[in-house]
Amino acid sequence: MASAAALCRSPSLLSRGHLLVCLLSTQTQLTNPPTPTTPADLSRLKSSIRDAATSPDALATLFLSGLPHPAFLADRPLFALSVHRLASAGRRDLVASVLSSSLTALPSPHPSEGFLLRLISLYSAAGMPDHSLTVFRLVNPPSDRALSALLSAYHDNRLYDRAVRAFKTLPADLGIKPGLVSHNVLLKVLVASGDVAAARTAFDEMPDTAGVQPDIISCNEILKGYLNAGDDAAFDQLVKEITGPKRRLKPNVGTYNLRMALLCSKGRSFEAEELLDAMGANGVPPNRSSFNTVIKGLCNEGEVGAAMALFKRMPEVPRQNSKGVSPNFETYIMLLEALVNKSLFDPALEVCKECLRNKWAPPFQAVKGLVQGLLKSRKAKHAREVLMAMRKAVKGDAKQEWIKVEAQFPMLLADKKA
Structure with missing residues (x-):
């Protein structure tokens, strides 16, 4: 062995x-x-695997x-x-x-x-x-698809040096010709490692050294590097190149999301919202990340009303084969915390209830602030409903911590028992 x-x-x-x-x-x-012998046996087996108690x-x-x-x-x-x-x-x-x-x-x-x-x-x-x-x-035989998968594995485990070394040595050792996808993973690795200069060099050398033309994914990886490094001038220059005569590429949702992230980082979230509105007109429907980026920016700037209005637009946004973008846990938490901090307890209650309906328990501190605000607004019934809904939503080890929060509102729970 x-x-x-x-x-x-x-x-x-x-x-x-x-x-x-x-x-x-x-x-x-x-x-x-034992091996299942019927479809029903296999179905029961899958259910047992999914059971968290297994x-x-x-x-x-x-x-x-x-x-x-x-x-x-x-x-x-x-x-x-x-x-x-x-x-x-x-x-x-x-x-x-x-x-x-x-x-x-x-x-x-x-x-x-x-x-x-x-x-x-x-x-x-x-x-x-x-x-x-x-x-x-x-x-x-060894393939570029397999090389891309391996590089992604190294990236996801933050083994950036190992990924770069694999890209340099494995193709020659195994007779693989790296293609566009593996080059894009390499760019992703270099950006994640913080070496934006090396990423840009690899990006520029793709046509001559590998016979591969960068696509919009390649450009997005470099934009992400410039965004992380705070190099606004290089970011803006590459954005111009993307649609210019040099590259003639169509920006995708990732490109727009990066542009909106840059605007929000500069306190220009309303401009980011305008860019979000322009996406649909340009044939690029916004996704959840698009909305979350702008909502977070607006909340950070204290524009919670505008963030809430944008949140309410999510179910109606046109998409290619459907309509609407669903919020996720991050969306609810950003809004709930911002609304509570602004003492806007009615819309905060609305967001909290919707979050709980999705069986997500919001952060305890935000819920505590909401309950306190509802009590000050003489809405004890709503405050009690929030506490009881949280009691059902909180799972596992967090239950003990939630009990400590509940203990700070003994009169509310005493009324419920009465």
């Missing part, structure tokens, strides 16, 4: 078969599970029993949920067991390239980039 582990640390020395042995050698031995060991055993079924192997959300729960429980040994077992669950041509790319991403999500590298080596 020790010699196998040593080889796994040097995957360039291994054949595809030996790499598979390496992955399988990391398995934790589990009870041999222990990590039981989850892994259930997972292994589902692997012979193609429908189970194709269930991407269930794979992601299982890996997330096992990794969150600190059981990376079980992550290795279930994912490595999935490699041998079906006969050839399984595992396909697409399935291997999924495993690279899943190992990355579990914080196991070394396993991502081993799976990358299983892709045959």
Whole structure:
């Protein structure tokens, strides 16, 4: 076993078969599970895996029993949920067991390239980039898609130097020609590492050194670097280049979101709102990030009324195949905290109730401020309703902390008991 582990640390020395042995050698031995025989059995198995009460060991055993079924192997959300729960429980040994077992669950041509790319991403999500590298080596023939997936795994685990080194060495070692996607991941890595100058150099050299023309995603990565570095002049210059004769690219929602973020960072959130309105006219529907960026900017500038008005527009914004953009937890929290700080308790109550209807418990401090404000406004009934709704929404270990908040309003709860 020790010699196998040593080889796994040097995957360039291994054949595809030996790499598979390496992955399988990391398995934790589990009870041999019964295999579901009917669709109903498989459905019950999936429900058991989704059940939060299922222990990590039981989850892994259930997972292994589902692997012979193609429908189970194709269930991407269930794979992601299982890996997330096992990794969150600190059981990376079980992550290795279930994912490595999935490699041998079906006969050839399984595992396909697409399935291997999924495993690279899943190992990355579990914080196991070394396993991502081993799976990358299983892709045959080596491909630019696999290289992009590996670089993304390194990026997501903040292994920026390792990603740059992989981009420089693996293509030559394995005969891969890096394409647009892998170049864009490289730009993302360099920007995340803070080396915007290196990112811009790589961006400028793409056509000559790789025969690849930067696209709007490439430009957005460089814009993000300039935004993070506070280089407004370089940011504005590249924005002009994007639609100019040099590049002739169409800005996408990411481009607009970055432009709005820059305006908001300069205290110009109303201009950002105007840009948000212009997006639809230019055939680029705003997304949730667009609204959250401007709402946050308006709240930071104390323009809470304008932020609330923009929030109310979200369900009506036209989109390509539908209408409306749904708020998320971040949207509600930004608004609730800003409204409470401004003593605007009626709209804050509206936001809080909507947040709770979505089964999201807002930050306790903001809710406490809302309840205090409602009491001062002689709206004890609404304050009590908020407390009771929070009691239902708060889960897990947070319940004890919430009880401490409730204890500060004994008369409200005493009235309820009476």
